[in-house]
Amino acid sequence: MRHPLSPLDDPALELEIATTTNFDADRYLLANPDIAAWVRQGGDPRFHLEAHGMGEGRRQLSAGFHATLRDRRRAKYARFATIFDAARGAGGGFSFLDGEDAFPIGYGGPAHSLSDYDGESAHGGLSDYDAEIAAHPDRLYLDIGCGLRPDMFGNCLYVEVYPSRSADLVMAPSCTYPIADASVDGIGCFAVLEHVTEPWIAAAEFRRMLKPGGLLFVDWPFLQPVHGYPSHYYNATREGVRRMFDEGFEILDLDTRPNQTPERTLRWMLRGWVDGLTDDAVRDELRGRTVDELLALEPRSPFWKRVNAATPPAVRETYAAGNTLVARRR
Known part of the structure; x- marks a missing residue:
C-alpha cells in the first residue's frame, strides 16, 4: 500500500x-494524496497529469527530497519503536505500510479510507503544543487524531484513523492506543474527542501513556453543530472537560481560546441552516430579518414554523437544540 507523505520536521x-518531461508517478502521488486514492481504485496517474494536473499546476516531490525521505522515516521509526506495545491497543499487530522499519506503520484492523472523507481534516493544531515540542527536541510527544498538519516535528508521533499525509501511525478506530505506559512527555488532541465513541476511555489512556509530569493539551468543542466523519458523538461544556480530566491531572488552564469564541458558533449555525433550507422564499425571509427581529420572535411562532417546515431532517438534526430518546429494555 502506498502511503501519503509524512514531511517530518522539514521547514517546507x-x-x-x-510536467510530462519530469513526471514520476511515485513522487506525483506522494504529493497528491487525493489522486493516490483515485489511483488505488484503478486510475492512471499519468492520465491525470495530462488531462488535469498540468492545468491545475499540480506538483510532485523533488527527486532529491524523495531520495532522502525513506531514510528520514526510518530514523524517526527507530526513535519511537521502543514505545510501541501492541497489547495495550485494541488488538492486532503492527505492519509496515511503505517499507521495512520505517514510518508509516499500521496497527490493528482496517483503518478508514481517505476516500471516506470530504478532503483531509486540516488545521494548525495548538501553538502552545507546537512550542512545547519545539522547545524539547529530546522528548517524545503524541498528536492523537492529527489530520493534516502544516508543521510537523521529528519528536512527535502523529496518529490517525485514516492514511493522512501526516500520519506516522495509522490505526483502526479505537479509544485505546498501542503505546507503552508512561512513555511520552506530552499529548495533544485537538477537535477529536467529540468524534470518539468513548472519550472517557481515551482520557484514561492519555493519563496512562503520559510520564509523571507530562503535559496534556486538549481542544474540545462545546456549541458546535454536528460535523465530521465517521460521526459526532459528544460535545462538552467547560465543566464537562474539567470532570473528564480531574482524576490524575492537575489542571493548569481551562479557558475559551480565540478560535473558540461565540461568533464562530453563531455564524456556523446560521450559515448552515440558511443554506440548508429547501424553500427559497423562506430562506430570503430569514436572511432579511434583523437580529432584533429574530430575538423578538418566540419559538413556534408562525415565522419559525415556516422556517422549520422548510428545514429537511438532516439539517434539523445538525442544528437541533436537543434530542429526546424513548427506549424499551430488552
Whole structure:
C-alpha cells in the first residue's frame, strides 16, 4: 500500500511543478494524496497529469527530497519503536505500510479510507503544543487524531484513523492506543474527542501513556453543530472537560481560546441552516430579518414554523437544540 507523505520536521516540502518531461508517478502521488486514492481504485496517474494536473499546476516531490525521505522515516521509526506495545491497543499487530522499519506503520484492523472523507481534516493544531515540542527536541510527544498538519516535528508521533499525509501511525478506530505506559512527555488532541465513541476511555489512556509530569493539551468543542466523519458523538461544556480530566491531572488552564469564541458558533449555525433550507422564499425571509427581529420572535411562532417546515431532517438534526430518546429494555 502506498502511503501519503509524512514531511517530518522539514521547514517546507521540496516540491516541483509536474510536467510530462519530469513526471514520476511515485513522487506525483506522494504529493497528491487525493489522486493516490483515485489511483488505488484503478486510475492512471499519468492520465491525470495530462488531462488535469498540468492545468491545475499540480506538483510532485523533488527527486532529491524523495531520495532522502525513506531514510528520514526510518530514523524517526527507530526513535519511537521502543514505545510501541501492541497489547495495550485494541488488538492486532503492527505492519509496515511503505517499507521495512520505517514510518508509516499500521496497527490493528482496517483503518478508514481517505476516500471516506470530504478532503483531509486540516488545521494548525495548538501553538502552545507546537512550542512545547519545539522547545524539547529530546522528548517524545503524541498528536492523537492529527489530520493534516502544516508543521510537523521529528519528536512527535502523529496518529490517525485514516492514511493522512501526516500520519506516522495509522490505526483502526479505537479509544485505546498501542503505546507503552508512561512513555511520552506530552499529548495533544485537538477537535477529536467529540468524534470518539468513548472519550472517557481515551482520557484514561492519555493519563496512562503520559510520564509523571507530562503535559496534556486538549481542544474540545462545546456549541458546535454536528460535523465530521465517521460521526459526532459528544460535545462538552467547560465543566464537562474539567470532570473528564480531574482524576490524575492537575489542571493548569481551562479557558475559551480565540478560535473558540461565540461568533464562530453563531455564524456556523446560521450559515448552515440558511443554506440548508429547501424553500427559497423562506430562506430570503430569514436572511432579511434583523437580529432584533429574530430575538423578538418566540419559538413556534408562525415565522419559525415556516422556517422549520422548510428545514429537511438532516439539517434539523445538525442544528437541533436537543434530542429526546424513548427506549424499551430488552
